[in-house]
Amino acid sequence: xxxxxxxxxxxxxxxxxxxxxxxxxxxxxxxxxxxxxxxxxxxxxxxxxxxxxxxxxxxxxxxxxxxxxxxxxxxxxxxxxxxxxxxxxxxxxxxxxxxxxxxxxxxxxxxxxxxxxxxxxxxxxxxxxxxxxxxxxxxxxxxxxxxxxxxxxxxxxxxxxxxxxxxxxxxxxxxxxxxxxxxxxxxxxxxxxxxxxxxxxxxxxxxxxxxxxxxxxxxxxxxxxxxxxxxxxxxxxxxxxxxxxxxxxxxxxxxxxxxxxxxxxxxxxxxxxxxxxxxxxxxxxxxxxxxxxxxxxxxxxxxxxxxxxxxxxxxxxxxxxxxxxxxxxxxxxxxxxxxxxxxxxxxxxxxxxxxxxxxxxxxxxxxxxxxxxxxxxxxxxxxxxxxxxxxxxxxxxxxxxxxxxxxxxxxxxxxxxxxxxxxxxxxxxxxxxxxxxxxxxxxxxxxxxxxxxxxxxxxxxxxxxxxxxxx
Ligand SMILES: O=C(O)CCC(=O)C(=O)O
Ligand SMILES: NCCCC(=O)O
Numbered sequence: 201x202x203x204x205x206x207x208x209x210x211x212x213x214x215x216x217x218x219x220x221x222x223x224x225x226x227x228x229x230x231x232x233x234x235x236x237x238x239x240x241x242x243x244x245x246x247x248x249x250x251x252x253x254x255x256x257x258x259x260x261x262x263x264x265x266x267x268x269x270x271x272x273x274x275x276x277x278x279x280x281x282x283x284x285x286x287x288x289x290x291x292x293x294x295x296x297x298x299x300x301x302x303x304x305x306x307x308x309x310x311x312x313x314x315x316x317x318x319x320x321x322x323x324x325x326x327x328x329x330x331x332x333x334x335x336x337x338x339x340x341x342x343x344x345x346x347x348x349x350x351x352x353x354x355x356x357x358x359x360x361x362x363x364x365x366x367x368x369x370x371x372x373x374x375x376x377x378x379x380x381x382x383x384x385x386x387x388x389x390x391x392x393x394x395x396x397x398x399x400x401x402x403x404x405x406x407x408x409x410x411x412x413x414x415x416x417x418x419x420x421x422x423x424x425x426x427x428x429x430x431x432x433x434x435x436x437x438x439x440x441x442x443x444x445x446x447x448x449x450x451x452x453x454x455x456x457x458x459x460x461x462x463x464x465x466x467x468x469x470x471x472x473x474x475x476x477x478x479x480x481x482x483x484x485x486x487x488x489x490x491x492x493x494x495x496x497x498x499x500x501x502x503x504x505x506x507x508x509x510x511x512x513x514x515x516x517x518x519x520x521x522x523x524x525x526x527x528x529x530x531x532x533x534x535x536x537x538x539x540x541x542x543x544x545x546x547x548x549x550x551x552x553x554x555x556x557x558x559x560x561x562x563x564x565x566x567x568x569x570x571x572x573x574x575x576x577x578x579x580x581x582x583x584x585x586x587x588x589x590x591x592x593x594x595x596x597x598x599x600x601x602x603x604x605x606x607x608x609x610x611x612x613x614x615x616x617x618x619x620x621x622x623x624x625x626x627x628x629x630x631x632x633x634x635x636x637x638x639x640x641x642x643x644x645x646x647x648x649x650x651x652x653x654x655x656x657x658x659x660x661x662x663x664x665x666x667x668x669x670x671x
Pocket of ligand 2: 272467638
């Protein structure tokens with residue numbers, strides 16, 4: 201029996217659309233009234249989460265859509281997963297919810313066990329975790345850890361701050377607030393807060409009008425597909441982009457304390473890079489005494505068929521920090537060098553220091569993935585899906601351009617010929633019962649749950665081929 205047969209015995213056998221448009225009349229009315237209390241302009245449709253089940257999301261009008269986007273890559277094990285519901289109803293979870301601890305100061309007796317249960321699933325080579333609240337928060341916390349470490353090393357790890365440093369930081373001035381930079385890449389997405397917004401480079405809408413850190417932007421490889429026919433070109437792309445990174449280290453007006461990079465740039469267009477590129481980044485950061493942060497917010501927790509996508513590249517030594525959120529539900533960063541724990545308490549601190557209920561959920565999700573071998577099954581689904589997409593691509597080369605993500609489970613994307621065609625495509629897919637995502641200007645991305653099986657992939661392909669025939 202497959203995972204969904206076992207855990208979602210009532211899962212629909214296919215999508216069912218009962219209104220002429222999505223949202224239908226109830227959804228439209230609901231969104232309009234919601235707009236009085238919430239900025240509802242980005243709402244695609246109103247979902248009914250109590251009725252959503254497994255791989256299917258149900259909307260307010262009773263439309264049942266096969267969900268290939270899963271809350272922007274964030275539902276790991278299907279809607280209303282019974283194993284997670286058990287965890288949610290446990291006495292420990294109830295206590296964590298109604299007695300939310302300020303974890304740094306008033307840690308509960310059970311917390312060590314919770315933290316250890318999460319650490320079991322840390323990426324290879326990582327030993328510690330610091331918890332945050334969202335992907336953007338995780339990245340900003342990681343930057344802080346890096347900056348503290350950078351300055352502590354310079355000052356001497358055990359040395360106290362000087363009075364000049366203390367006075368100047370109260371004026372937002374050096375030396376207490378030094379000029380240090382984070383290098384990121386064109387088309388990167390790392391969040392929308394201030395430091396995370398400064399390293400985000402995918403769309404102006406994410407950062408317009410915000411004061412920003414003036415940090416260097418390198419180029420991320422732009423590969424040609426299929427990869428087998430473009431090996432030489434793609435290898436040159438790696439070299440070109442690595443040379444740009446190194447040049448920034450040589451010429452930037454202040455020290456670059458770290459590089460942040462996604463293993464696959466997701467929001468920015470599902471842009472992949474090779475093991476050579478990532479090892480090159482590792483080598484450059486080591487050469488210049490900088491840290492390497494891998495942002496696994498979207499790629500982590502199994503979406504690419506392995507738990508942490510960067511492990512595929514065997515980066516040696518492992519990255520210094522790995523940030524996570526989305527499918528993990530909890531957020532934060534893993535690391536291995538104890539000196540990334542600040543030299544004094546209360547530097548990396550806030551009221552919550554994470555969220556115990558979500559850390560419990562994260563550990564339960566990882567355990568379920570491991571115990572039910574969901575990485576093997578999602579990889580098999582991905583292989584089947586990609587094969588079918590390659591066949592369709594022969595028939596519709598204009599609409600399935602740059603098909604990418606082969607061998608990376610269902611973390612798959614392709615490009616449409618124009619933004620207008622993409623909008624038409626996404627709308628037609630939705631009204632035909634498939635919820636699917638966009639990325640960059642013309643990209644279409646699949647981000648299903650880890651319990652997306654061959655039968656679901658087949659439904660997707662059937663609808664896709666019908667829709668492609670109408671474009
Ligand atoms: O738009 C956002 O803030 C979420 C972005 C994201 O992670 C994505 O679209 O992949
Ligand atoms: N960054 C994704 C926001 C949601 C969307 O455009 O579909």
